[in-house]
Amino acid sequence: MAKGVLVDLTKCVGCGSCTVACKLWNDLKWDPQNPTVGDKVKLNDKNWTVVGRHEVKDKDGTPVWRFVKQQCFHCKEPACASACFAKAFQKTKEGPVIYYPHLCVGCRYCMVACPFNIPKYQWEKTFPLVTKCQMCSTRVAKGEAPACVSVCPAGVFKYGDREALLKEAKSIVAKDPKYVNHIFGEQEVGGTSWLYLSDIPFEQLGFKTNVTHRPLPSFTEKYMQATPYVAITWGAILTGLYHYTKRRNQIAKENNKNIKA
Amino acid sequence: MQNQADKQKQMTRRGFLKMMGGIGLAGITASIAGCSTDPAGGKGWMPQQYQVASSWPIQVKGRVPIDPNNPSIVRDDQKCILCGQCVEVCEKVQTVFGYYELPIKDDITCVNCGQCTLWCPTAAITERDDTARVLAALKDKNMHVVVQTAPATRVGLGEEFGMAPGTFVEGKQVAALKKLGFDAVFDTNFSADLTIFEEGTELIRRITGDLKEPLPQFTSCSPGWVKFCEYYYPDLLPHMSSCKSPQQMLGALIKTYYAKEKGIDPEKIFSVSIMPCTAKKFECQRPEMNSAGKHVGKPALRDVDAVLTTRELARLLKSQGIDINNLPDAKYDSLMGESSGAGLIFGATGGVMEAAIRSAYFLITKQDPPAAFLNLTPIRGLKGCKEAAVDIPGVGTLKVAVVHGLSNARPVLEAVRKKEAPWHFIEFMCCPGGCISGGGQPRTSLPPSDTVRQARINSLYNADANIYKERKSYENKEVLALYEKFLENPNSHLAHELLHTEYVDRGKKLTAKKTV
Ligand code: SF4
Ligand code: SF4
Ligand code: SF4
Ligand code: SF4
Numbered sequence: 001m002a003k004g005v006l007v008d009l010t011k012c013v014g015c016g017s018c019t020v021a022c023k024l025w026n027d028l029k030w031d032p033q034n035p036t037v038g039d040k041v042k043l044n045d046k047n048w049t050v051v052g053r054h055e056v057k058d059k060d061g062t063p064v065w066r067f068v069k070q071q072c073f074h075c076k077e078p079a080c081a082s083a084c085f086a087k088a089f090q091k092t093k094e095g096p097v098i099y100y101p102h103l104c105v106g107c108r109y110c111m112v113a114c115p116f117n118i119p120k121y122q123w124e125k126t127f128p129l130v131t132k133c134q135m136c137s138t139r140v141a142k143g144e145a146p147a148c149v150s151v152c153p154a155g156v157f158k159y160g161d162r163e164a165l166l167k168e169a170k171s172i173v174a175k176d177p178k179y180v181n182h183i184f185g186e187q188e189v190g191g192t193s194w195l196y197l198s199d200i201p202f203e204q205l206g207f208k209t210n211v212t213h214r215p216l217p218s219f220t221e222k223y224m225q226a227t228p229y230v231a232i233t234w235g236a237i238l239t240g241l242y243h244y245t246k247r248r249n250q251i252a253k254e255n256n257k258n259i260k261a
Numbered sequence: 262m263q264n265q266a267d268k269q270k271q272m273t274r275r276g277f278l279k280m281m282g283g284i285g286l287a288g289i290t291a292s293i294a295g296c297s298t299d300p301a302g303g304k305g306w307m308p309q310q311y312q313v314a315s316s317w318p319i320q321v322k323g324r325v326p327i328d329p330n331n332p333s334i335v336r337d338d339q340k341c342i343l344c345g346q347c348v349e350v351c352e353k354v355q356t357v358f359g360y361y362e363l364p365i366k367d368d369i370t371c372v373n374c375g376q377c378t379l380w381c382p383t384a385a386i387t388e389r390d391d392t393a394r395v396l397a398a399l400k401d402k403n404m405h406v407v408v409q410t411a412p413a414t415r416v417g418l419g420e421e422f423g424m425a426p427g428t429f430v431e432g433k434q435v436a437a438l439k440k441l442g443f444d445a446v447f448d449t450n451f452s453a454d455l456t457i458f459e460e461g462t463e464l465i466r467r468i469t470g471d472l473k474e475p476l477p478q479f480t481s482c483s484p485g486w487v488k489f490c491e492y493y494y495p496d497l498l499p500h501m502s503s504c505k506s507p508q509q510m511l512g513a514l515i516k517t518y519y520a521k522e523k524g525i526d527p528e529k530i531f532s533v534s535i536m537p538c539t540a541k542k543f544e545c546q547r548p549e550m551n552s553a554g555k556h557v558g559k560p561a562l563r564d565v566d567a568v569l570t571t572r573e574l575a576r577l578l579k580s581q582g583i584d585i586n587n588l589p590d591a592k593y594d595s596l597m598g599e600s601s602g603a604g605l606i607f608g609a610t611g612g613v614m615e616a617a618i619r620s621a622y623f624l625i626t627k628q629d630p631p632a633a634f635l636n637l638t639p640i641r642g643l644k645g646c647k648e649a650a651v652d653i654p655g656v657g658t659l660k661v662a663v664v665h666g667l668s669n670a671r672p673v674l675e676a677v678r679k680k681e682a683p684w685h686f687i688e689f690m691c692c693p694g695g696c697i698s699g700g701g702q703p704r705t706s707l708p709p710s711d712t713v714r715q716a717r718i719n720s721l722y723n724a725d726a727n728i729y730k731e732r733k734s735y736e737n738k739e740v741l742a743l744y745e746k747f748l749e750n751p752n753s754h755l756a757h758e759l760l761h762t763e764y765v766d767r768g769k770k771l772t773a774k775k776t777v
Contacts, residue, residue: 010363010364012363012364013363013365013369014326014369015324015325015326015327016324016326016338017322017324019338020338020341020343021307021343024306024343025302025305025306025307026303026304026305027305027306028305030338035338036338038329048302055367063367064364064366064367065365065367066364099300100298100301101300101301102297102298131301133302134300134301134302134303136302137300137303138300138302138303139303142314143315144314144315145316147307147311149316150307150311150316151311151323151343153324153348153358154323154363158316
């Protein structure tokens with residue numbers, strides 16, 4: 001059964017434990033220019049998750065703070081994966097959408113395809129890769145919750161079977177009028193593994209709410225057309241790479257490795 | 262082996278393709294660095310408690326939130342290992358974290374006690390460092406830089422220089438401060454003695470009904486405790502003594518009384534205090550702590566300009582190459598440097614109460630208290646909540662309680678709320694053991710141990726009994742001179758203007774969780 005994480009934004013105290021856990025588990029470098037908690041957070045190749053602080057007004061108009069954890073949503077039908085001809089992005093049966101560095105050809109179609117602008121490029125590296133949250137796929141495979149989920153002292157997260165979490169989320173929203181009647185991730189881009197509850201309308205918290213409810217892979221063609229500069233400039237090389245990659249996939253398949261397609 | 266060979270081959274092909282591409286944009290991957298076919302991530306480390314199947318609930322988890330604008334404490338995320346010790350002390354010992362309903366409002370609840378800095382094993386959480394500001398003031402030739410030292414730093418500082426816990430380094434600390442270049446070194450013990458006059462008078466006025474405020478009276482020297490009461494028990498603030506803490510009293514006097522006596526422009530004075538406490542950094546920034554400024558018509562002036570913890574002073578001394586082991590003892594400067602043993606024991610839990618009782622007896626009966634009053638063992642020691650009853654002729658029995666560590670304060674406060682508290686006067690200290698184990702003291706044991714606490718406490722009581730000449734606040738001649746020359750009498754109009762304060766209802770900042 002596909003796993004998911006239910007995030008209750010009303011419980012977050014902004015301690016940043018989840019962002020530290022992500023750094024520890026994934027051995028990510030710290031980026032002093034881009035903090036992981038506060039007003040100036042930024043997702044990038046080192047920060048796979050961040051907790052942003054938002055000064056908003058609650059239903060009564062009283063100014064309040066809300067903290068929002070951001071990371072890859074792990075779409076049920078990920079545009080990043082369908083954009084990637086090299087199969088570097090793959091949706092696993094447990095839920096995580098994961099990235100295989102050794103398959104990546106660096107075309108960055110995934111970055112263009114993702115509706116939430118999640119995959120980030122290691123711009124300053126000589127041999128750059130695309131990076132993003134892996135939902136701690138190796139932990140999930142062992143039955144453990146993602147690192148960030150396991151450390152939260154405030155009870156923000158619930159990890160489990162996505163469909164069960166969705167049911168639970170619905171009953172929470174129905175019972176407690178404090179929440180807005182919207183479970184972010186239920187329908188966005190056809191549904192995501194990460195589901196969010198909030199008492200403040202999601203668009204005020206920086207969520208991209210104007211995305212389609214249809215799965216994105218059906219649009220991938222269009223996304224591709226929007227990026228002719230990549231296709232033209234690197235067309236030849238990429239084609240070469242494509243054949244090359246295909247051949248290697250063949251090898252990988254024979255070795256029974258990583259490729260599920 | 263075969264695999265390895267494959268990879269070698271792949272890498273060569275990739276290298277070739279990369280050259281064809283001309284720049285490092287196309288298809289250069291981790292494998293070029295000789296890596297594996299594993300998915301990204303997950304090669305790091307997590308503390309053992311988080312390596313469990315699924316998200317089981319566990320006891321020690323996560324860390325406390327810290328506002329980037331917290332005036333007292335800061336955290337270096339790069340050092341944090343998510344051990345959960347800061348949450349442990351904040352929640353279990355201080356009952357701050359987790360004692361409010363979620364969602365939070367627009368404040369990260371913290372009483373600034375700094376106990377988390379004492380528990381954090383990696384020192385990821387530390388005090389906000391103000392040494393540079395103090396150093397800059399010391400270098401500024403136009404500034405008259407004055408410093409005061411709290412009772413408890415003299416039994417802590419030595420530990421930073423390799424001495425046994427509790428070593429009494431009063432004279433060496435003064436010498437070190439003079440060596441650093443301070444123009445005057447005063448003792449917060451002096452204003453502790455002064456507090457006894459102001460707070461004792463207030464208590465007597467409450468008891469006689471001259472002051473229409475409720476009993477029991479709460480002490481107000483511990484800024485962490487005060488903020489805790491403002492957050493969680495704002496309805497009980499009328500019980501809080503209106504006296505400022507000794508730090509703020511001395512701060513207000515430095516820029517009025519001292520400035521006047523010495524003919525120095527208060528604007529040219531930079532006032533520093535050396536404290537065992539991180540909450541003092543918050544306290545000195547409270548907007549109302551500008552009494553001297555208001556008094557002299559310059560409301561922008563702060564009564565205390567910078568607070569350094571004991572640890573910061575040690576760092577500052579070491580950075581200047583000063584080793585207190587090699588210093589001969591020196592004496593505090595006069596005007597506000599005299600102290601009684603009563604002022605000194607403010608640094609230990611029960612000390613304020615014992616000092617108050619010694620003087621209350623005198624203030625009421627005009628006679629010296631009996632010897633037993635100089636050794637009030639029931640309110641000494643590390644028990645969380647202590648009680649005593651003392652007979653004072655002409656008044657009757659004075660019932661007092663002493664509480665330290667905020668978790669011990671809650672049941673007492675609930676009793677006060679229910680009007681079931683039998684006491685007249687209650688001493689509250691935010692940190693376990695009192696100021697001697699404040700959030701700014703040396704990290705001599707981790708987490709802080711009662712052995713170290715007890716050693717520091719013993720050192721204070723030993724100095725009170727065997728080193729100090731005066732043991733009662735009313736014997737402090739410099740305090741008496743202050744009243745004669747400047748304040749006139751305790752609770753006078755001027756005393757109120759400079760030495761008393763008001764409190765803020767912070768109940769609106771959170772929804773307190775029902776706990777009892
Ligand atoms: S959020 Fe973006 S990167 Fe994550 S799975 Fe969806 S499309 Fe891919
Ligand atoms: S660990 Fe939990 S409370 Fe802390 S920032 Fe992350 S989600 Fe919020
Ligand atoms: S300073 Fe005190 S109240 Fe604030 S987080 Fe640390 S332990 Fe908690
Ligand atoms: S005590 Fe220190 S290391 Fe441990 S979780 Fe708290 S900040 Fe991190």
